[in-house]
Amino acid sequence: MSPDFLYAVEVILNGLMAGVMYSLVALGFVLIFKASGIFNYAQGVMALFAALTLVGFQTGQVPFSHLINAMFGTDYHNWSNGMNNFMAIVLTMLVMIAFAWLVERIVLKHLVNQEPIILFMATIGLAFFMEGFGDLMWGANIKVLDVGIPSGGSFWLEDVTRGWAAEGSEYYGMYIDVLDVWAAVIAVVLVVALTLFSQFTKTGRALRAVADDHQAALTVGISLRAIWVIVWSIAGFVALVAGIMWGSKSGVQFSLSLIALKALPVLILGGFTSIPGAIIGGLVIGVGEKLFEYSIGPMIGGATENWFAYVLALLFLMFRPQGLFGDKIIERV
Amino acid sequence: MKLTKLTAVAVAATMALGTVTASADLVFPSLSYRTGPYAPNGIPFADGYADYFTLLNERDGGIGGVPIRMIECETGYNTEKGVECYESTKGEGSLVYQPLSTGITYQLIPKATADGIPVHSMGYGRTSAANGAVFSNIFNYPGTYWDAASIIVKHVSDLESGDLNGKKIALVYHNSAYGKEPIRTLEELSKKHGFELSLLAVDHPGQEQKSQWLQIRRERPDYVLMWGWGVMNQVAIQEAANIRYPMDQFIGIWWSASENDVIPAGDGANGYKAVTFHGVGADFGVYDDLKKHVVDTGKTAGDGSNLGTVLYNRGMYAAMLASEAAATAQKIHGVGDITPQQMRDGMEALKVDQARMTELGLKDFGPEINVSCANHGGPGLGAIQQWDASSSSWSLITDFVEADRDVVDALIAEDSAAFAAENNITPRDCG
Numbered sequence: 001m002s003p004d005f006l007y008a009v010e011v012i013l014n015g016l017m018a019g020v021m022y023s024l025v026a027l028g029f030v031l032i033f034k035a036s037g038i039f040n041y042a043q044g045v046m047a048l049f050a051a052l053t054l055v056g057f058q059t060g061q062v063p064f065s066h067l068i069n070a071m072f073g074t075d076y077h078n079w080s081n082g083m084n085n086f087m088a089i090v091l092t093m094l095v096m097i098a099f100a101w102l103v104e105r106i107v108l109k110h111l112v113n114q115e116p117i118i119l120f121m122a123t124i125g126l127a128f129f130m131e132g133f134g135d136l137m138w139g140a141n142i143k144v145l146d147v148g149i150p151s152g153g154s155f156w157l158e159d160v161t162r163g164w165a166a167e168g169s170e171y172y173g174m175y176i177d178v179l180d181v182w183a184a185v186i187a188v189v190l191v192v193a194l195t196l197f198s199q200f201t202k203t204g205r206a207l208r209a210v211a212d213d214h215q216a217a218l219t220v221g222i223s224l225r226a227i228w229v230i231v232w233s234i235a236g237f238v239a240l241v242a243g244i245m246w247g248s249k250s251g252v253q254f255s256l257s258l259i260a261l262k263a264l265p266v267l268i269l270g271g272f273t274s275i276p277g278a279i280i281g282g283l284v285i286g287v288g289e290k291l292f293e294y295s296i297g298p299m300i301g302g303a304t305e306n307w308f309a310y311v312l313a314l315l316f317l318m319f320r321p322q323g324l325f326g327d328k329i330i331e332r333v
Numbered sequence: 334m335k336l337t338k339l340t341a342v343a344v345a346a347t348m349a350l351g352t353v354t355a356s357a358d359l360v361f362p363s364l365s366y367r368t369g370p371y372a373p374n375g376i377p378f379a380d381g382y383a384d385y386f387t388l389l390n391e392r393d394g395g396i397g398g399v400p401i402r403m404i405e406c407e408t409g410y411n412t413e414k415g416v417e418c419y420e421s422t423k424g425e426g427s428l429v430y431q432p433l434s435t436g437i438t439y440q441l442i443p444k445a446t447a448d449g450i451p452v453h454s455m456g457y458g459r460t461s462a463a464n465g466a467v468f469s470n471i472f473n474y475p476g477t478y479w480d481a482a483s484i485i486v487k488h489v490s491d492l493e494s495g496d497l498n499g500k501k502i503a504l505v506y507h508n509s510a511y512g513k514e515p516i517r518t519l520e521e522l523s524k525k526h527g528f529e530l531s532l533l534a535v536d537h538p539g540q541e542q543k544s545q546w547l548q549i550r551r552e553r554p555d556y557v558l559m560w561g562w563g564v565m566n567q568v569a570i571q572e573a574a575n576i577r578y579p580m581d582q583f584i585g586i587w588w589s590a591s592e593n594d595v596i597p598a599g600d601g602a603n604g605y606k607a608v609t610f611h612g613v614g615a616d617f618g619v620y621d622d623l624k625k626h627v628v629d630t631g632k633t634a635g636d637g638s639n640l641g642t643v644l645y646n647r648g649m650y651a652a653m654l655a656s657e658a659a660a661t662a663q664k665i666h667g668v669g670d671i672t673p674q675q676m677r678d679g680m681e682a683l684k685v686d687q688a689r690m691t692e693l694g695l696k697d698f699g700p701e702i703n704v705s706c707a708n709h710g711g712p713g714l715g716a717i718q719q720w721d722a723s724s725s726s727w728s729l730i731t732d733f734v735e736a737d738r739d740v741v742d743a744l745i746a747e748d749s750a751a752f753a754a755e756n757n758i759t760p761r762d763c764g
Contacts, residue, residue: 007551014543021541066636073631132368140372142567142593152575152601175550177543177575246540249571251597255370255538255564262541293544303508303534305544 001164003171010174011294012287017180019286020187024242025263026270026278027190028235033272034211035231036108038119042127044260046096046236049134051243051252053095055143057088063137085147089240096236097229104229112224131257140254145247151179183245187279190241194234194275203230211273261306265313271326280324288312357670358402359395359659361386361652362422364433369409370538371563373593374644376635378433379405381648383634384627388619389656391626396659399669412436419444428676429453429655435511438471443756446470451677455651456481456587456610460514461748463710465681466760468749472680472709474654475702476610478586479744480713480736482515482558485584485608486522487734488717489556498527503554505545505561505569508534512560515586519558521740539565546572559585566594574601581606584717591643592727595720603722606730608715611650611699613727615641618694619649643718643727646698653693654702658683681706700733706763713741 025047032040040046056063060080068076082088107122158173165171198204209217210227218224243252246259270281289305289312297304316324363382366375386401395401404425406418415437419430429451432438438458445452446469453472454462460479462471490497504519506512516532523530531554533545539561546569549557557578561569566589573583581604585594590607620640628637639645662671662679671679685702700714714733721728753760 007547011544011547014547018541018543069636135368135372140367140376142373142597144597144599151571153577172550172553175547175576250540250564250567253370253373253564253567255540258370258538259540290544294547297544298548301534302532302545303536305541306536 001166003165003169006161006165006171006174008291008294010176011290013174013176014180015287015290016283017176017184017286018290019266019282019284020184020279021180021242021245021282022262022266022285023279023282024183024187024190024238024245025259026266026282027187027194027275028238028242029260029263029267030270030272030275030278031194031231031235031238034275035207036119036210036214036228037116038108038123039116039272040235041120041123041260042130043235043239043263044257045127045130045134046099046239047243047246047259048252048254048256049099049130049243050092050096050236050240051145051247051256052134052138052143054088054092054147054240054244055145055247055252056138057091058082058085058145058147059143061138066139067136089147092240093237096240097233100229100232100236103232104225108228109225127257131254135254143247143252145244145252147244147248149179149182149244149248151177151248154178154181179245179248186241186245190238191275191279207231262309265309267323268310268313269316269323271323273327274323274325277323277325284324285309285312358400359671360422360426360428361401361403361655362418362425362427362430363403363405364408364415364418364431364437365405366408366410366433368407369411371410374563374588374591375410375433377591377639377642377644378648378651380633380635380639381645381650382431382652383648384623384632384640384645385619385649385652386656387627387632387634388623391630391632392622396656397663397669399663401656408434408437410434412440416440416444423448423450426673428659428671428673429680431455431651431655432458435459435509435514439510442468442471448673449677450673451680453651453655453680455647455654457511459752460710461745461752463708463713463745464749464760465704465706465709466749466763467753467758468709469761470677472704474683474704474709474711475699476713476715476736477710477741477745478514478560479518479741480710481586481608481610481715482518483522483737483741484715484734485558485586485717486519486526486528487737488584488606488608488731490526493555500528500556501531501552501554502528502556502558503531503533503549503552504558505533505535505542505549506559507539507561507565508536511562511588515558515560518741518744521744522737525737525740535561535565535569537565538563539568542568542572545569546576546578549573549578550576555582557583559583559589561585561589561594566591567597570595570602570605571598573605574598580604581719584608587647587715590718590727592725593644595722596725600722602720605720606717609643609718609729610715610733611646612695612697613643613646613718613729617698618691618696620694622694650695650699653695654683654685657685657689680704681709706761710745713738 028043060078060082062076062079065076154176162173206222266281266285270277289309292308293304365379386403390401404422408415431453435457438454441452451470460477462468462473585607587609595602658679661682662675666675683704700712713736716729716733717731718727719730
């Protein structure tokens with residue numbers, strides 16, 4: 001095979017892997033939008049906050065230590081040497097559940113039946129609050145996140161594919177980051193688990209009922225407020241997974257909240273209400289932007305990925321405004 | 334009656350002025366960013382800047398006996414907020430601005446020049462501001478991006494026994510005005526030395542760089558240079574480690590050269606290099622004084638955890654150069670309570686030799702500084718630092734070497750002349 005063909009395959013493979021990473025972020029948006037019609041602007045910050053909290057537990061950091069030390073002249077930084085990954089993840093999940101409960105009690109409860117734009121604005125406020133709160137709680141320094149997921153180029157794939165190129169050509173084998181492969185596996189497990197949960201559990205069916213028609217759901221005794229807490233908790237869990245995968249790549253830092261920008265074209269393309277749409281949308285965006293950068297990018301100065309993802313999403317939008325898998329909105333007069 | 338009232342007002346005003354004079358101080362604004370995505374880099378710099386001024390106040394009673402008052406204003410590394418900070422603090426008698434952002438610097442160049450306040454964009458901002466004949470109030474000593482690009486190429490050339498002909502060098506850069514700064518210089522240097530230059534732009538914030546590093550893996554450049562900032566640095570170093578690119582052939586600018594940039598990649602970052610214009614670590618006499626007068630007395634600006642880091646040292650160095658310029662201004666004008674215009678004169682006459690550096694507890698921390706009317710960017714020297722992951726520390730692996738002045742000075746002259754023509758500036762006669 002020609003090296004150029006193999007390079008194109010490599011780009012597609014890596015695009016698929018990048019797409020999975022985008023999908024992990026997009027999933028959180030979809031869950032909340034599907035259940036409550038809220039576009040949660042704070043989803044990226046939730047991923048950051050979850051990752052910060054996880055590292056805080058892993059390292060045994062005292063929350064608000066900077067504030068405590070400044071106020072009382074103390075010198076507290078760590079309350080222990082930390083804890084194992086499993087315990088840290090469980091405790092972080094509990095924090096995210098508490099966060100969901102607080103969001104419902106403090107924000108959403110007061111905004112029932114408000115226009116979607118009001119709820120959207122509330123999540124913008126929430127995002128800014130959480131960013132500052134996370135900073136105050138855990139500090140602004142960059143934190144190393146290691147939950148034991150392997151990373152780095154796969155030697156195996158390189159060795160296997162090195163001989164595929166035509167003899168005499170300079171080909172070094174195909175590259176794929178093992179961390180991305182793990183992200184793909186985790187995303188598949190996550191989607192299967194979410195699908196099973198929504199199809200086969202009582203709570204899942206209640207979530208779907210609220211998503212279909214929340215007023216009808218209320219009439220059959222489903223508590224809208226309880227459902228909101230559940231769905232924000234699940235979105236918190238998805239944010240934790242996204243935070244772990246992205247944080248493992250770059251360290252946990254406040255730029256992590258900007259990963260939400262990568263999820264927006266995925267949502268436009270896949271639809272705001274479809275879990276499979278978030279995955280397929282992610283894959284299409286990932287492959288599309290990487291192939292464009294590979295083939296056209298060098299001719300126009302590169303750095304095309306950010307804007308091309310949106311162009312691709314807008315092209316789809318012209319033909320399917322609800323996205324590939326989104327629900328078609330039909331309003332009867 | 335009217336006259337009595339006027340007299341009373343005049344007396345009150347005189348008394349008020351008298352009070353101001355009595356409590357005169359030297360105002361140094363600090364446009365810091367302790368919040369937002371770039372806070373991990375903004376905090377150590379701001380701490381170093383503040384702690385050095387605290388040291389001068391505590392140990393020496395300020396500069397020339399006049400106490401220092403530092404005003405910190407949070408920019409969040411946002412250009413609009415930076416300009417707001419400038420506008421809200423310039424009336425306090427601010428002597429010099431360190432904008433700490435190329436974007437803010439570009440905004441302040443015309444404003445500060447009109448207001449007669451000097452700007453010190455130390456190792457960033459508009460490179461051609463090094464031409465003091467055109468940019469009377471802007472200083473970017475001790476080095477510019479173009480100096481840095483040329484120093485890196487010199488280092489690479491040394492590694493290749495002086496022959497770069499046919500070699501491939503890739504530049505991974507932040508797709509912004511800052512990231513694009515070295516391109517022109519590198520293009521000139523590629524013509525001069527015969528190396529092939531490839532340019533790889535990374536969009537803000539730089540969290541996803543797979544395409545760029547796949548391209549590097551395909552093209553196998555002999556050296557990769559980086560002009561990155563924030564998360565872009567950490568991701569680039571991690572991606573380089575992932576594709577097993579030789580780290581000692583990966584060289585960053587001084588803003589891609591902090592502990593924050595290499596620690597997340599762990600052992601993978603071992604051997605990564607960067608150019609710098611100052612020393613590394615805490616093995617300098619000034620740290621004994623900082624410990625005695627600032628740390629042990631609980632007067633540090635932060636929690637004290639950043640002392641000795643690259644960006645803390647840079648902040649401290651910036652404060653040292655500012656205070657030396659203020660002392661020079663005091664000597665020139667024979668007053669303690671200097672004005673921004675006098676501070677500018679002090680900056681333009683700044684000389685810091687090794688004897689003075691030793692006196693300040695900063696022996697061999699940086700090259701000698703010798704600013705002049707024509708040269709606001711000198712001396713344009715830089716050294717290469719290298720990361721050792723096992724000891725989590727940087728060390729200088731070269732001496733401070735000079736940039737390729739033939740190439741850099743010609744570019745500065747060309748760019749500053751274009752700026753002067755666009756803005757109807759008649760260059761000063763610097764003799």
